[in-house]
Amino acid sequence: MSSQAGSIITRCFFLCLVLSLSCLVFLSLKSTIFLKKPISGGNVHGGSTLKIRPRYTSYDNYIHHQLQKTTNPKLREIWTTRDWDRKIRVFTQFFSDLKHKNLLSNSSKALCVGARVGQEVEALKRVGVCDSIGLDLVPYPPLVIQGDFHRQPFDDETFDFEFSNVFDHALYPEKFVGEIQRTLKLGGICVLHVALSRRSDKYSANDLYSVEPLIKLFNGSDFLYSRKVDGFGLDTEVVFRRTNAIQRSGF
Numbered sequence: 371m372s373s374q375a376g377s378i379i380t381r382c383f384f385l386c387l388v389l390s391l392s393c394l395v396f397l398s399l400k401s402t403i404f405l406k407k408p409i410s411g412g413n414v415h416g417g418s419t420l421k422i423r424p425r426y427t428s429y430d431n432y433i434h435h436q437l438q439k440t441t442n443p444k445l446r447e448i449w450t451t452r453d454w455d456r457k458i459r460v461f462t463q464f465f466s467d468l469k470h471k472n473l474l475s476n477s478s479k480a481l482c483v484g485a486r487v488g489q490e491v492e493a494l495k496r497v498g499v500c501d502s503i504g505l506d507l508v509p510y511p512p513l514v515i516q517g518d519f520h521r522q523p524f525d526d527e528t529f530d531f532e533f534s535n536v537f538d539h540a541l542y543p544e545k546f547v548g549e550i551q552r553t554l555k556l557g558g559i560c561v562l563h564v565a566l567s568r569r570s571d572k573y574s575a576n577d578l579y580s581v582e583p584l585i586k587l588f589n590g591s592d593f594l595y596s597r598k599v600d601g602f603g604l605d606t607e608v609v610f611r612r613t614n615a616i617q618r619s620g621f
């Protein structure tokens with residue numbers, strides 16, 4: 371073999387070596403990027419600590435499922451008789467505590483989001499917050515009016531105080547929060563009761579594992595505090611104060 375042929379073979383060998391090494395570096399970088407993507411059954415907000423359950427095939431399907439439980443006549447009978455006083459007592463304790471913290475007052479205009487038969491609204495009235503109303507898919511006059519919390523039927527900056535223990539029922543958490551921020555006045559308070567350490571029932575549309583996604587969603591509010599509570603299976607109270615310009619939910 372001539373020395374010219376030997377030099378061509380050596381050059382080809384090094385060229386192939388450089389190309390193979392480049393390909394290997396490219397492939398390893400690509401797989402690292404893919405692995406950084408969260409693995410989940412549904413949409414993921416704030417890392418992987420808020421997951422939308424994939425069970426609903428359409429919005430109608432979601433509403434229909436929620437209504438199945440809320441309109442059940444036997445359950446409504448229980449909620450308005452056996453459960454009535456017991457739930458009002460517990461809610462009364464929560465709202466009295468918020469009054470002591472100066473987060474709620476008798477002059478507050480208050481909304482309870484997802485109030486079903488309105489025990490939380492009744493409790494607000496009993497602690498002296500007379501201008502209180504509830505919102506739910508099913509009305510329960512005079513305590514609860516009909517409406518979807520993904521598109522609240524209220525003007526911007528209507529309320530001083532909003533309470534909800536149904537965040538887990540939101541199919542679109544960013545709309546749920548966006549609507550609360552839209553209808554709260556500047557300086558208004560939102561109190562959520564959520565379940566972090568146990569999974570809620572089959573009517574829940576999302577699963578929350580920490581308060582971080584809530585803090586991200588409440589992007590027009592200050593996070594005031596969270597604390598452990600015992601609220602009908604919901605273990606954490608999370609409190610925000612609205613600060614910034616109105617956040618549009620884009621629904």
Ligand SMILES: C[S@@+](CC[C@H](N)C(=O)[O-])C[C@H]1O[C@@H](n2cnc3c(N)ncnc32)[C@H](O)[C@@H]1O
Pocket residue numbers: 436437440457483484485486487488489490505506507508517518519520535536539602
């Ligand atoms: C677990 S129950 C909570 C009832 C009430 N807050 C209580 O503690 O007794 C959930 C409620 O959320 C309501 N809900 C579910 N999806 C809703 C939506 N998109 N808009 C308004 N209410 C909704 C249901 O109708 C149901 O009454």
